[in-house]
Structures are given as C-alpha cells and as structure tokens.
Amino acid sequence: MKLAHVSLQHARGALALEDVSFKVEPGEFVFLIGQTGSGKSSLLKILNRELKPTGGEVWVDGTEVTSLHRRGVPSLRRKLGVVFQDFRLLPDRTLFENVSFALRVIGVHGKPLNQRTIEALDRVGILPRARMFPHQVSGGEQQRAALARAIVNRPQLLLADEPTGNLDPETSRGIMDLLLEINCSGTTMLIATHDQPLVDAVGRRVLELQGGRLVRDEAQGGYDSAEIQQDLEELHPATGGSGAVKGSEPG
Amino acid sequence: MIFTFMFLLREAWLNGFRQRLMILACVTTTAVALTTLGGFALLAWHVHLIADALPRRIEVHIFVRPTVPRTRVNELMAALQRSQGVSRVRLVPREIAWQEFKKSWPGPDVLDGLNDNPLPDKIEVVTTSPDRTLTLAREVRAWPESESVRDGAQVLQRLLAVAGFIRAGGLIAAVLLALGAAWMVGNAIRLTLHARRRDIRVMQLVGATNAFIRLPFIIEGTTAGTIGGVLAGALLAAGLTHLSNTLLPEIPLVSELQLAIDPTLVGGSLAIAGAVLGLTGSIVSVRRYLTLD
Numbered sequence A: 001m002k003l004a005h006v007s008l009q010h011a012r013g014a015l016a017l018e019d020v021s022f023k024v025e026p027g028e029f030v031f032l033i034g035q036t037g038s039g040k041s042s043l044l045k046i047l048n049r050e051l052k053p054t055g056g057e058v059w060v061d062g063t064e065v066t067s068l069h070r071r072g073v074p075s076l077r078r079k080l081g082v083v084f085q086d087f088r089l090l091p092d093r094t095l096f097e098n099v100s101f102a103l104r105v106i107g108v109h110g111k112p113l114n115q116r117t118i119e120a121l122d123r124v125g126i127l128p129r130a131r132m133f134p135h136q137v138s139g140g141e142q143q144r145a146a147l148a149r150a151i152v153n154r155p156q157l158l159l160a161d162e163p164t165g166n167l168d169p170e171t172s173r174g175i176m177d178l179l180l181e182i183n184c185s186g187t188t189m190l191i192a193t194h195d196q197p198l199v200d201a202v203g204r205r206v207l208e209l210q211g212g213r214l215v216r217d218e219a220q221g222g223y224d225s226a227e228i229q230q231d232l233e234e235l236h237p238a239t240g241g242s243g244a245v246k247g248s249e250p251g
Numbered sequence B: 001m002i003f004t005f006m007f008l009l010r011e012a013w014l015n016g017f018r019q020r021l022m023i024l025a026c027v028t029t030t031a032v033a034l035t036t037l038g039g040f041a042l043l044a045w046h047v048h049l050i051a052d053a054l055p056r057r058i059e060v061h062i063f064v065r066p067t068v069p070r071t072r073v074n075e076l077m078a079a080l081q082r083s084q085g086v087s088r089v090r091l092v093p094r095e096i097a098w099q100e101f102k103k104s105w106p107g108p109d110v111l112d113g114l115n116d117n118p119l120p121d122k123i124e125v126v127t128t129s130p131d132r133t134l135t136l137a138r139e140v141r142a143w144p145e146s147e148s149v150r151d152g153a154q155v156l157q158r159l160l161a162v163a164g165f166i167r168a169g170g171l172i173a174a175v176l177l178a179l180g181a182a183w184m185v186g187n188a189i190r191l192t193l194h195a196r197r198r199d200i201r202v203m204q205l206v207g208a209t210n211a212f213i214r215l216p217f218i219i220e221g222t223t224a225g226t227i228g229g230v231l232a233g234a235l236l237a238a239g240l241t242h243l244s245n246t247l248l249p250e251i252p253l254v255s256e257l258q259l260a261i262d263p264t265l266v267g268g269s270l271a272i273a274g275a276v277l278g279l280t281g282s283i284v285s286v287r288r289y290l291t292l293d
C-alpha cells in the first residue's frame, strides 16, 4: 500500500489532505493519529475509493485506486476490511445478518457462510449476541460487530476508523489485542485513532497528520513525538511513555 | 448462484414488504392500465370480427321482399349476372338463414311463438370494383322487389370509422395508462431505494457489484407489474364472460358471433405486459436513482 503526493480538497471545505506520501508493507501494523479534523478519516476513505483525491496516486495491492474504473471498485473493496467510524450496521438486521451480509455480497452461501460468520462473531467475542439487533446491544458490542464484518471476508488490508472510540480503556485494550492478533495472521492494519494510551502501550509504527499534512512517521512511536516524550520523561520520569523510542524513519 | 438468487429474492420480498403501500398502489395502477388496454384491444378485435361478417367492400346484399316468389328471385339473379361489373351472384335462401339463426339463438323459448320464418331471401352480389358496388346498390334499391339493400362500402365505412375511433382512442388511453403504470412502478422503486439507501451504501462499501445491488429492486418492480397484469387479465376475462352471457346476445350483429376469448391467452398476455411495464419502470428508476460508487 502506497500513497504518493496525495491531496484532497472537499467539495466546499478546506484542504483535508495535502501532499501526503507514505508506504506500508504487507503485514505491517500502523497507527494513524492526529487531532480531530486532521484528515484521518479522509485518508482511509481514499483507500477504499469512498473519496477520490484531488491529486496524487494511491496504490493498494498493485492497483492504482484513483484511476480505477467504476467496475473495478467492488473487487478493490473485497480486498479491504473497513471498520467505519460510525459502524454502519444495518438496524433491521441481526448482528449475524450484518456480518454474513459481507459474505453474501461476494457470493458465499450455505455452510461456509454460516461457519465463517460464526467464526468472526466468536473471534470478536459477541457470538452470544448473534441474534440481537444493533439497537439491542451496547456500543462496544456494535463496534465489535462492525469489526467482525470487516474481518469476515479475510481481507488483506484492514482499515479501522476509531475502532476504540467511546469505549472504556479495558474494552479498548481488548479490541486492540484482537487487532494485533488479526495482524499476526498476516493482515495489514491501518488504524486511525485518538486513543493516546493505547498507541503508547502498543508501540507500533505511527503516522501523524496535522492539518492534512503528514508530520511524523515513526517506526515504533508513541502518541506524542519522541522529543516531547523525552521532555516529559525529564519532567516526570515515572509517567513517561512506554515502549522503546526510536528516531523517525521514512516509510 | 442459485443461493445468491434466493438471497436476492428474499431481499426483494423484504423491500416490497417494507414498502407495501407503494407496491399496492403499483399493482393497482398496473391492473387498471392493463384492464383498459386489454378491454380496448378486445373491443377492437370484435369490431374487426363483426366487420368480417358484413358485406365486403365490393359486395351488395339485397334483401328481397318475402312476398316475392322464388322464380322471380331467380330471374333477378340472372339479370344481375348479365349486368356489367358483376363477378358473382349468390343466393342465401330464407330457409337456410332461418335455420342458422335458430341455431345461434341462445334461448329457443323466445322463438317458440314464431312458427313462420320472418327472414327474407338474400342475394349477395360481388362486383368488380367499389365504384360499381355503389352504382349497383343505387340501381337495385329502385327495384320494387328489394326490401332493403346493404352495400358494403357504406356499412363498412361507418364500421371502420367506429373501429378506427375505438382503436385510436383506445391506443392513446392505453399508452397513457401504461406510461402511468410504469411511472408508478419507477416511483415506488425510487422510494424503496431512498428508504434503503443506508443498506445500499453498506453493500457498496463491502464490495457488492451493481448488478447484485440492483437486482432485488428490479425483481420487486417486475413482480408488482406481473401481479397487476394477472389481476387485469382475471378482471377482463371475468367481465367478458359475464358480458357474453348477458348483454351481448341482445345486440344485433354481435349476437351472431361467438366471442373469441381464451381467458388463459388474455391473462397470459396481460401478465407479460405487466411484467414488461414493471421491468421497464424499475430498470429506468434504478439506473437513474441508484448512485454508484
């Protein structure tokens, strides 16, 4: 996955992304951080062609996404799993149906459909809630259902937009462990988040956006940049960021 | 493939159920439109049948006064045969006409009082040209032996005018109604699309192809149209059977004809027409209102 000089100007809005370039190798686990409005969601939406950038090139698994013909879009999206910031579960379908929906759409049916759906629900720990409707379960459970739907078709690349937003730290940690586990089986991960402690705890590659520009790319970063963390550690040695801090490294 | 199709059928059913009032409106409109269309088509067809039984354009039918003896009739026929511009002369004897008439009369009881044959002898003359038909008709009308004369040109012209009117009026009405029905279906599909836009968006985002997303809506529209067509067919067949048993035998000319209705044919063609309307309406709507990407 590669972005080259990508910029995005929303229809009537400000410049959401400006000359963003980076590369993610297969199997990597990458956090995308930045203040609200810095362009994280916009960047993820460019990757699954929900949005077309106004400039630059985007490569996913050898396909250039921006110039992709409309007919090619479904096959691009089948390679991706996406956890949307607003879940996008269908309110009139059970969690099971919501998850199996992603398989129906790509022509899976019968026993494999049931098996894989149950597997995915079980993996995110909401199998007991399978027959419930989204409004009958908690926000965290909805979020996990959204995650189950994103992984059920075994995507090569998982895009997650705030997968731990609105969750308590413990549940967040659980989701993050799940994401790491999924990553271990080879799925490339790009996770947009505000969750500072979690980013610090996991200690993986961090991309930081600021006002639509990529301002940091650290191989094993924390939520704050290395310099700030050093400053913090000097001030309060006990509460410093966790994880080894290395210098920034171009993608 | 089959499983996917079953899933899409179920999706179509769910869509339809959620929008059942709209679908009902679709079915009703289609039914009304197709009943009108079918009604006009059958009317035109029967006018055509009636026209068939009337003297042709180049025929003159002479009804001879009942008092004229058969020998005189034969003399008249011989004279006609000799005159210019006449290609054939044929006699329909009153006895035979009477037998035919009695056979075609549904209730014999009405005729019981009539022992005498009230029908006249009929001479059918075929001329060589429509102009000759007119002049010949004028000539034979002057005969003291002729009671009445039907010349093909006149009767047929009037009938054809009526038929033309029915056909044109019916066609316009039917086309308008059919367009209206297709529009209704299209509109219902548009509302369904709007109601389901979130589902559609999610389907698109998890990689559904356009065909997959569109099919349930097209199935839904086509089904609604087909049901409307079947209803129209049933309505029309029932109505016509009723008419042919009650009203039609009372009307002269029409009573002589068998109503040429095959209910399954009527029902079948209207069902197909309904399916086509529904298909057209939903495809147009889906192409127009289903935003891609």
Ligand SMILES: Nc1ncnc2c1ncn2[C@@H]1O[C@H](COP(=O)(O)OP(=O)(O)OP(=O)(O)O)[C@@H](O)[C@H]1O
Binding pocket: A010, A011, A012, A013, A014, A015, A016, A034, A035, A036, A037, A038, A039, A040, A041, A042, A043, A085
């Ligand atoms: N559809 C849109 N039309 C116009 N402007 C938009 C649209 N979507 C986003 N923006 C603008 O683009 C910028 C980036 O938005 P984006 O949603 O990518 O931010 P974000 O980093 O995901 O924020 P958050 O952390 O709050 O989710 C913001 O200034 C936002 O107002």
Ligand SMILES: [Mg+2]
Binding pocket: A040, A041, A042, A085, A161
């Ligand atoms: Mg966002």
